Amino acid sequence: MNEPGRGTRARRRKAPRDPEATMTLVAHLTELRNRVAKALLALLVATAVAFWWYEHGLGAFIRAPYCGLPAHLRYGGGETGCGLLITDVFGGVFIRLKVAFLAGAVLSAPFWLYQLWAFITPGLKRTEKRYGVGFVAVSTLLFAAGAVLAYISLSKGLQLLLGLAGDGVVVALTAQDYIGFVLSLLVAFGVSFEVPLIAVALNLVGVLPYTVLARSRRWIFFLTIVFSAFITPTQDPFTMLLMAGPMILLFEGAIQIARVVDKRRARRAAIEGFHDVSDDEASPLDARPSALDQPLDSPTSSTSSTRG
Numbered sequence: 001m002n003e004p005g006r007g008t009r010a011r012r013r014k015a016p017r018d019p020e021a022t023m024t025l026v027a028h029l030t031e032l033r034n035r036v037a038k039a040l041l042a043l044l045v046a047t048a049v050a051f052w053w054y055e056h057g058l059g060a061f062i063r064a065p066y067c068g069l070p071a072h073l074r075y076g077g078g079e080t081g082c083g084l085l086i087t088d089v090f091g092g093v094f095i096r097l098k099v100a101f102l103a104g105a106v107l108s109a110p111f112w113l114y115q116l117w118a119f120i121t122p123g124l125k126r127t128e129k130r131y132g133v134g135f136v137a138v139s140t141l142l143f144a145a146g147a148v149l150a151y152i153s154l155s156k157g158l159q160l161l162l163g164l165a166g167d168g169v170v171v172a173l174t175a176q177d178y179i180g181f182v183l184s185l186l187v188a189f190g191v192s193f194e195v196p197l198i199a200v201a202l203n204l205v206g207v208l209p210y211t212v213l214a215r216s217r218r219w220i221f222f223l224t225i226v227f228s229a230f231i232t233p234t235q236d237p238f239t240m241l242l243m244a245g246p247m248i249l250l251f252e253g254a255i256q257i258a259r260v261v262d263k264r265r266a267r268r269a270a271i272e273g274f275h276d277v278s279d280d281e282a283s284p285l286d287a288r289p290s291a292l293d294q295p296l297d298s299p300t301s302s303t304s305s306t307r308g
Contacts, residue, residue, distance in 0.1 A: 047104030
């Protein structure tokens, strides 16, 4: 049998809902702490899974581009030799942890991206909150697309760079250098593909209008090429163009999305008609007379009244 008042005390423990969605600084910091803790917990679990996965296919997946090089560019030679050197005792542990951490960050990306968006959305309008799921899904897909493109181009980039050493040179890559190079390339491509999405997000919240993007199109494309030249670890023209080309296409897509969004926003504002009126100002009235089917002061009525 429940004690009288227990249900009342339980209901009192729950904080009342704030209709104006206002929060104190302490409440904001508490929510940020909770969001970060959840994101770190998801990252830790995903990293543990990736650490176990390393011996069950992940390590071979990372080494595959190197093992696909011609025999004279691989340490050990032959058809199956593709050894990577480890020069210190803890090198293998650090390599496995590095790969597991990056794989865990990718696997848990939907969760920690959602936590980031959930922390930002209370300051947005209700219509803007609906973009949360789409933001998480598209950002994850873009990062994955960039990483896949980097992985596909990795073998060609390695063959180009290692082949420049010429004949008479034995190529023996250390595991730290090779895996660090692979991870940096995957992250560079993945992050670079997220940049156009930031432009779309800023447009959706009304910070970056289409007119600014369209006017700056040439500068955006030029800076994209410069950005690709600096962020690619290989510094070769093939990899730079392979990153810059899709980024330019994504930026053009972002500009077109901004154009559609701004047109819809302007259409809604024109329908409302009062978007330029301040809060303390009366709304304007249409003073033009409306057309009447039968005017009150018609000639017939005035003549009949005179005769009477």
